[in-house]
Amino acid sequence: MTLLPVSIYKVKDNSMIPTILDGDYVISIGWYGNIRRGDIVVLRHPAGAMRLVKRVERVDADSVYVVGDNRAESEDSRNFGAVKRQSLLGKVVAVI
DSSP states (O other): OOOOOEEEEEOOSSTTTTTSOTTOEEEEEOOOSOOOTTOEEEEEOTTSSOEEEEEEEEEOSSEEEEEOSSGGGOOSHHHHOOEEGGGEEEEEEEEO
């Protein structure tokens, strides 16, 4: 049996409204499976240590294109391009 690492992150922006609100907490599990379009993920911002919560829009061989549900207030792959799979910290499995 494989134990999955579980993490909890507090969301501090409006980029995922209406799915996830500013101040919500998300629970994520580490990646041990396929990444699919539509998954919500936690990732490292490409330019720093900040963590982002975004939806997977496209999956390529070694990178992932992510966007926020609230496109008007989201900094995402439209700004910084696709991210390496290694930047993904986990898949969101619950919102609190």
